[in-house]
Amino acid sequence: MSHITELAYLGVNTTNLSEWEKFAVDLLGLQLAKKTGQQLLLRMDEKAYRWIIQLDDSKGHAFTGFACQDESALKSLVQNLRDHNITVLEGDANLAAERQVEHIYTTLDPLGNCVELVCGLKDADTPFQSKVLRSPFVTGQGGAGHQVLVEQGVDRKKIMDWYGLLGFKLTDVIDQEMAPGIVASVAFLHCNGRHHSLALANMPIPMKMHHFMIEVSDMSDVGLAFDRCMDAGCEFEMTLGMHPNDQMFSFYVRTPSLFSIEFGWGGLVIDEKTWQVQHLEQLSSWGHRPGHVVAEKLSMTSQH
Numbered sequence: 001m002s003h004i005t006e007l008a009y010l011g012v013n014t015t016n017l018s019e020w021e022k023f024a025v026d027l028l029g030l031q032l033a034k035k036t037g038q039q040l041l042l043r044m045d046e047k048a049y050r051w052i053i054q055l056d057d058s059k060g061h062a063f064t065g066f067a068c069q070d071e072s073a074l075k076s077l078v079q080n081l082r083d084h085n086i087t088v089l090e091g092d093a094n095l096a097a098e099r100q101v102e103h104i105y106t107t108l109d110p111l112g113n114c115v116e117l118v119c120g121l122k123d124a125d126t127p128f129q130s131k132v133l134r135s136p137f138v139t140g141q142g143g144a145g146h147q148v149l150v151e152q153g154v155d156r157k158k159i160m161d162w163y164g165l166l167g168f169k170l171t172d173v174i175d176q177e178m179a180p181g182i183v184a185s186v187a188f189l190h191c192n193g194r195h196h197s198l199a200l201a202n203m204p205i206p207m208k209m210h211h212f213m214i215e216v217s218d219m220s221d222v223g224l225a226f227d228r229c230m231d232a233g234c235e236f237e238m239t240l241g242m243h244p245n246d247q248m249f250s251f252y253v254r255t256p257s258l259f260s261i262e263f264g265w266g267g268l269v270i271d272e273k274t275w276q277v278q279h280l281e282q283l284s285s286w287g288h289r290p291g292h293v294v295a296e297k298l299s300m301t302s303q304h
Helices: 017-028 071-083 093-099 156-166 219-231 291-303
Strands: 004-014 031-035 039-043 051-055 060-068 103-108 114-119 146-150 169-179 182-190 198-202 209-216 236-242 249-254 260-265 278-280
Touching: 004 017, 004 114, 004 146, 017 031, 017 039, 017 051, 017 219, 060 071, 071 103, 071 114, 071 156, 093 103, 156 182, 156 198, 209 219, 219 236, 219 249, 219 260, 236 291
Parallel strands: 004 051, 060 114, 146 198, 169 278, 209 260
Antiparallel strands: 004 060, 031 039, 039 051, 103 114, 146 209, 169 182, 182 198, 236 249, 249 260
């Protein structure tokens, strides 16, 4: 069965393009590819873009682009979705040109999120160049990174079955008791060697996407980005720490569109043929303390 091979790009809504440009380019190290009065195109690698930031009355996740290997695989995947009574619309030449892909189809997942299925994401005419990074982002066969969607009360099996039609497979599950009787549950799914390109979170938060992870290839870049975000007065959702499942060393910083960016290094690459699903009870091995809690502790320390 044909399936997607990577999370290719992300679409984001914002009410302030200038704020997003400064955050993405000056703090995170993405490259501005194109800027209009309505959107920003941002690069992470040799591709024409990986991020579309579009001006809108709302803030947050707008759409996700998943890529197939070629046109034949894309058409086969679309037909399979339609055979399962899922509505899939073919995008016209204008949308394909705007997204800089060869072919594009659009659909909605069970959460109501817009999903774009594409092939042939084009390369840029010039090499990728960051203003601040020492090392390149980790993309390639692993795609742009990973996203964590909030389940919003929808049955997890229904969501997993839908994404299973795209080719996603379960990597592992973490169920952590945050307080007596309150459990945060996250299912992690892969579509290539990246430990997960998608995760589903059962958390009581009013947003479509909890965070999007971008990965660098030098650990120092994580520390340098952390310092840049701190100096800029950004809101940290979680401080430096490490996850036990994908072994990512990272921090979480709030974006101008309210969801967070996990900025990480050292993510696990799995062998899909031999991987065994794991069940864990801890979201972080160490660190990843809530930013406001750390700020309060530092404030109390300074008063003594």
